[in-house]
Amino acid sequence: MLLIVGTGQGSLAGRAYGLILRRVKTARKQSKRGVKLAQNVFRRVRQAEKSLFFRLRDSETGRKLLKVAGLAGSPKDMRHRAQAAAPYLARLSNHGATIDQAKGYALLSPDALGDFSDVLASCRELFARKKADIDAQLTGFDGWTPEQQQKFLTRKQSFLRYLLDDDDLRRHPELVSFALDDAMLGSATRYLGMVPYLTRIDLMYSLPRSGGKNIESQLFHLDHEGLTQIKHFIHLFDVGVHEGPFTFIPADATSRIVRDVRALRKRQKSGQDIELRRYSDEEIAAVGGTEDIVTVTGPVGTGVAVDTSRCLHLGSRVDPGSFRLCLYTQYCTTHEITNVYDVDRFKDDPVKYLAVKDSVIPGRERATAYYDEITN
Numbered sequence: 194m195l196l197i198v199g200t201g202q203g204s205l206a207g208r209a210y211g212l213i214l215r216r217v218k219t220a221r222k223q224s225k226r227g228v229k230l231a232q233n234v235f236r237r238v239r240q241a242e243k244s245l246f247f248r249l250r251d252s253e254t255g256r257k258l259l260k261v262a263g264l265a266g267s268p269k270d271m272r273h274r275a276q277a278a279a280p281y282l283a284r285l286s287n288h289g290a291t292i293d294q295a296k297g298y299a300l301l302s303p304d305a306l307g308d309f310s311d312v313l314a315s316c317r318e319l320f321a322r323k324k325a326d327i328d329a330q331l332t333g334f335d336g337w338t339p340e341q342q343q344k345f346l347t348r349k350q351s352f353l354r355y356l357l358d359d360d361d362l363r364r365h366p367e368l369v370s371f372a373l374d375d376a377m378l379g380s381a382t383r384y385l386g387m388v389p390y391l392t393r394i395d396l397m398y399s400l401p402r403s404g405g406k407n408i409e410s411q412l413f414h415l416d417h418e419g420l421t422q423i424k425h426f427i428h429l430f431d432v433g434v435h436e437g438p439f440t441f442i443p444a445d446a447t448s449r450i451v452r453d454v455r456a457l458r459k460r461q462k463s464g465q466d467i468e469l470r471r472y473s474d475e476e477i478a479a480v481g482g483t484e485d486i487v488t489v490t491g492p493v494g495t496g497v498a499v500d501t502s503r504c505l506h507l508g509s510r511v512d513p514g515s516f517r518l519c520l521y522t523q524y525c526t527t528h529e530i531t532n533v534y535d536v537d538r539f540k541d542d543p544v545k546y547l548a549v550k551d552s553v554i555p556g557r558e559r560a561t562a563y564y565d566e567i568t569n
């Protein structure tokens with residue numbers, strides 16, 4: 194039988210075998226198509242869910258809906274953190290800066306920070322080391338091919354670098370202590386109404402990007418973590434207009450502007466030419482938002498505590514020959530991608546421990562998986 198099939202293309206058995214083979218191939222193709230179709234439908238449903246989430250999140254009513262539906266964080270965890278906040282705030286002598294609930298920010302001066310001078314010295318020392326490596330990487334830029342230059346300039350790291358890793362934070366525990374100091378954690382806790390997760394501590398180094406249009410975080414946007422969060426941007430060198438200052442729109446004005454830009458895009462059927470969930474300067478101007486813009490300039494030790502989930506913001510539009518270095522901290526109300534700290538240091542302080550207890554390797558892996566799910 195096998196022999197006949199192998200030799201006889203023209204034989205009945207050979208033709209039957211050929212037919213079966215074609216049918217099997219077709220069925221396989223169809224089932225592959227079916228799987229692809231199902232995957233496509235699934236992807237579209239996920240995309241629609243995500244886009245609905247972001248649409249709701251960017252309007253005040255939508256935020257209330259998400260909150261009620263418990264879709265922006267774990268209600269049990271939030272309740273526990275809110276309960277821990279009340280006695281903590283009651284016993285604080287230094288509440289740090291008061292962040293305006295409606296506007297979502299407070300400008301910072303050195304007296305609103307904890308013990309800043311040691312931290313400043315550590316940050317500058319770390320910066321000197323990291324900068325030398327970056328300078329070495331970039332010295333060859335002029336000799337790169339135009340394609341290599343172009344490719345580099347489309348990347349965020351062409352104008353913004355986060356310099357620290359977990360080892361740096363382990364070697365410099367004073368940075369973690371500073372971010373957990375009453376002035377910093379107290380201020381964020383009071384605004385957020387709960388003991389937050391201290392997810393990030395970093396040095397944010399902004400440098401000039403010579404390539405054309407602004408991209409990524411150089412354009413107005415809202416951050417995706419939770420419905421509310423606080424970031425600090427503290428100047429480690431003086432910042433003027435040439436240093437690409439952090440620039441934002443207070444939360445109350447942001448709500449109006451986002452609503453109006455959406456309506457404008459609908460009317461003009463525009464918005465496709467700008468990166469998803471980013472807002473161009475022209476759009477902000479078209480809805481009369483330019484006068485709401487706040488530019489955070491100032492000497493060392495000044496800066497801003499700002500809710501980047503509620504306030505449109507941008508930064509790092511640095512002029513040639515200048516740079517900006519900020520100490521950057523992030524306090525979230527939801528479990529997000531996090532640095533990993535030596536959390537055992539805070540075991541005896543229930544509030545600080547609550548702020549960092551998830552900033553351990555398994556915690557980071559869980560948060561990374563969640564991040565990939567909501568952003569991909």
Ligand SMILES: O=C(O)CCC(=O)C(=O)O
Nearest residue numbers: 410416439501507508509
């Ligand atoms: O470059 C900047 O200052 C903007 C940073 C930013 O968008 C952010 O940290 O969310």
